[in-house]
Amino acid sequence: MQRRQGAAQSEPRYQQQQSGRLERQGEIKRDTGSESDRQPQKPALALFEQRPLQPLKRMDSAPPWPRPGRSRRSAPICRPARHRQTAPCSKPSHIFTRILPPAGPAWSMRRARHMLHHSAAPTHRIAVAPMTSKVITRFAPSPTGFLHIGGARTALFNWLYARAHNGHMHLRIEDTDRSRSTDAAVAAILDGLDWLGLNWDGEPVYQHRQAARHREIAERLLSEGKAYRCYCTAEELSRKREEAAASGGRTGYDRTCRELARQQDGPYTVRFKAPVDGETVIDDQVQGRVSIPNSQLDDLVLLRSDGTPTYMLSVVVDDHDMGVTHIIRGDDHLTNAAKQSLIYQALGWQIPVFAHIPLIHGPDGAKLSKRHGALGVEAYRAMGYLPEALRNYLVRLGWSHGDDEIISTAQMIEWFGLDAIGRAPARFDFAKLENLNGIYMREMAAPDLLAHLLAAMPHLEGGPELLRRIEVGGTDSLLRALPGLQERASNLQALMQAAGFLFAARPLDIAPKAAKALSEEGKARLRELIPTLEAIGDWSKENIEAALRHHMETTGLKLGNLAQPLRAALTGSTVSPGIFDVLYALGKQESLDRISDQQAG
RNA sequence: GCUCCGUUCGUCUAGCGGUCUAGGACGCCGCCCUCUCACGGCGGAAACACGGGUUCGAGUCCCGUACGGAGUGCCA
Numbered sequence: 304m305q306r307r308q309g310a311a312q313s314e315p316r317y318q319q320q321q322s323g324r325l326e327r328q329g330e331i332k333r334d335t336g337s338e339s340d341r342q343p344q345k346p347a348l349a350l351f352e353q354r355p356l357q358p359l360k361r362m363d364s365a366p367p368w369p370r371p372g373r374s375r376r377s378a379p380i381c382r383p384a385r386h387r388q389t390a391p392c393s394k395p396s397h398i399f400t401r402i403l404p405p406a407g408p409a410w411s412m413r414r415a416r417h418m419l420h421h422s423a424a425p426t427h428r429i430a431v432a433p434m435t436s437k438v439i440t441r442f443a444p445s446p447t448g449f450l451h452i453g454g455a456r457t458a459l460f461n462w463l464y465a466r467a468h469n470g471h472m473h474l475r476i477e478d479t480d481r482s483r484s485t486d487a488a489v490a491a492i493l494d495g496l497d498w499l500g501l502n503w504d505g506e507p508v509y510q511h512r513q514a515a516r517h518r519e520i521a522e523r524l525l526s527e528g529k530a531y532r533c534y535c536t537a538e539e540l541s542r543k544r545e546e547a548a549a550s551g552g553r554t555g556y557d558r559t560c561r562e563l564a565r566q567q568d569g570p571y572t573v574r575f576k577a578p579v580d581g582e583t584v585i586d587d588q589v590q591g592r593v594s595i596p597n598s599q600l601d602d603l604v605l606l607r608s609d610g611t612p613t614y615m616l617s618v619v620v621d622d623h624d625m626g627v628t629h630i631i632r633g634d635d636h637l638t639n640a641a642k643q644s645l646i647y648q649a650l651g652w653q654i655p656v657f658a659h660i661p662l663i664h665g666p667d668g669a670k671l672s673k674r675h676g677a678l679g680v681e682a683y684r685a686m687g688y689l690p691e692a693l694r695n696y697l698v699r700l701g702w703s704h705g706d707d708e709i710i711s712t713a714q715m716i717e718w719f720g721l722d723a724i725g726r727a728p729a730r731f732d733f734a735k736l737e738n739l740n741g742i743y744m745r746e747m748a749a750p751d752l753l754a755h756l757l758a759a760m761p762h763l764e765g766g767p768e769l770l771r772r773i774e775v776g777g778t779d780s781l782l783r784a785l786p787g788l789q790e791r792a793s794n795l796q797a798l799m800q801a802a803g804f805l806f807a808a809r810p811l812d813i814a815p816k817a818a819k820a821l822s823e824e825g826k827a828r829l830r831e832l833i834p835t836l837e838a839i840g841d842w843s844k845e846n847i848e849a850a851l852r853h854h855m856e857t858t859g860l861k862l863g864n865l866a867q868p869l870r871a872a873l874t875g876s877t878v879s880p881g882i883f884d885v886l887y888a889l890g891k892q893e894s895l896d897r898i899s900d901q902q903a904g
Numbered sequence: 905g906c907u908c909c910g911u912u913c914g915u916c917u918a919g920c921g922g923u924c925u926a927g928g929a930c931g932c933c934g935c936c937c938u939c940u941c942a943c944g945g946c947g948g949a950a951a952c953a954c955g956g957g958u959u960c961g962a963g964u965c966c967c968g969u970a971c972g973g974a975g976u977g978c979c980a
Contacts, residue, residue, distance in 0.1 A: 483979075599906075609978080
């Protein structure tokens with residue numbers, strides 16, 4: 304599965320183990336009540352002893368059996384070990400791997416950026432264990448709001464996993480709750496994924512359209528005696544729940560209707576007949592082996608009293624029908640996985656591989672709320688972040704590959720694996736995103752950055768207006784200014800604002816601070832400079848700089864004395880790219896005109 | 905309440921029983937570069953939640969405590 308290369312010789316045994324593990328998934332351990340009948344938990348050590356003895360330390364390849372997870376309390380034997388660096392690389396090193404010193408001092412960011420800039424798509428795919436079936440993941444958002452950042456990361460992980468295994472990622476819109484689903488939300492999700500570059504395979508599946516199929520499965524369960532009709536009303540249920548909560552008892556359904564002898568009149572829901580005792584085990588690729596007492600699992604509702612299917616039924620049926628092999632989703636679904644396992648079993652269907660990833664928290668450690676960061680991805684676009692930077696930031700939230708920070712999408716696909724996902728929730732940190740975005744912006748070739756900027760401008764604050772001005776003035780000056788601009792901005796919004804002076808109407812508005820530089824003395828210096836500038840034939844950066852430096856030599860001025868008034872006159876601000884760059888970007892005529900404006904004013 | 909999950913610098917993380925005097929990144933502080941602002945370079949402060957246990961040896965394994973999170977719907 305998410306094995307990496309380097310352990311080919313131990314593959315068969317691993318496979319065996321793997322399938323054995325899969326079979327155990329979702330199994331129900333019947334609790335007979337008598338101590339002697341109870342299956343004793345096999346200690347980890349006993350399992351090891353059954354295996355051929357091999358030295359545990361310093362192995363050249365990963366051990367063929369799963370090793371204990373980090374702090375798995377229930378059963379520390381299920382999680383495939385992380386073995387990232389333990390296996391020797393059999394394939395030609397990837398560029399990043401190659402330049403990473405094994406244990407040396409930190410390599411410079413400059414070097415990282417260089418690599419980022421020059422890295423090509425990997426030519427060698429990682430060797431993965433042969434799959435019995437193609438990997439199919441899915442992203443299944445409910446269209447009750449925008450695509451928030453946590454959902455975006457879930458989508459990313461699913462996308463990455465599918466791409467890494469040459470599989471497919473499907474998109475399913477979970478809209479079984481018709482009253483809360485909106486078309487606008489669906490559009491926002493599609494648009495958000497599109498912007499983030501997370502393309503899905505095939506057509507999106509709209510869950511509510513499968514309702515007939517879901518109902519059919521519920522009927523089947525009913526006829527097989529694995530589900531039953533429940534005539535309790537919603538009011539009764541909520542009253543019982545409140546009472547139970549008040550008395551500190553179990554809050555689940557009390558199973559009043561489970562053993563009803565015959566059908567009654569009136570509306571009913573269809574409930575799943577869940578096992579009452581024992582426990583359900585799920586083998587999670589991230590959380591490890593988790594067992595949940597069946598007493599915690601309810602006789603959940605499959606069909607509402609109006610005949611519509613609930614989420615719990617729909618996911619199982621759809622995931623099965625869509626051939627989903629790996630379910631990667633937020634760990635708020637962990638207990639659902641147990642419930643769903645029971646349904647899979649009742650239906651005799653193969654249980655997919657589960658991977659429940661921890662949620663993203665806000666800066667204060669609490670669950671993300673709209674107040675702090677649970678913005679839709681379109682908000683990140685509006686703040687001027689690059690999709691590839693956001694992807695890089697997101698993938699590092701909970702997943703890591705050694706000390707690597709700058710990870711191109713091609714590298715993510717090559718390196719991504721479920722085994723390197725952490726179990727602790729991460730907090731969202733704008734400062735780091737901003738930094739990452741700046742790195743990506745600086746590394747981008749000017750024409751590419753220009754394309755990104757232009758595409759983002761309709762979404763930026765003040766972007767549409769500037770866009771109109773750019774349409775009139777053309778992008779030539781912008782393209783010339785970009786190299787100087789791009790290393791001064793860490794998001795497109797700031798970049799756009801910094802570029803604003805290029806398209807400002809004459810005479811410029813001069814900021815108060817800048818006005819100070821345009822004292823009488825400053826203006827006089829500019830006046831003296833005019834002939835020098837006029838004399839420049841070929842308006843190239845080199846010529847401009849040479850002319851200015853010559854001018855300083857003859858006048859005895861320092862660059863600082865000249866640059867600030869010039870900057871003020873040219874940009875109306877005290878902050879701008881290097882003054883030679885500004886002159887070059889603006890062009891000869893515009894530069895001279897702006898200087899003249901100040902002489903008049 | 906019950907069930908499940910988690911806890912390494914402020915934040916994201918590396919760590920797979922000895923190589924940990926705990927590494928990297930962001931942020932912060934200082935210095936350098938410099939025409940402004942940035943970029944960049946160099947340096948610094950900063951963490952194994954707590955208590956037991958296992959072991960010759962624990963950040964790493966086990967148990968407990970504290971704290972945090974999730975679930976506990978005719979929501980998804």
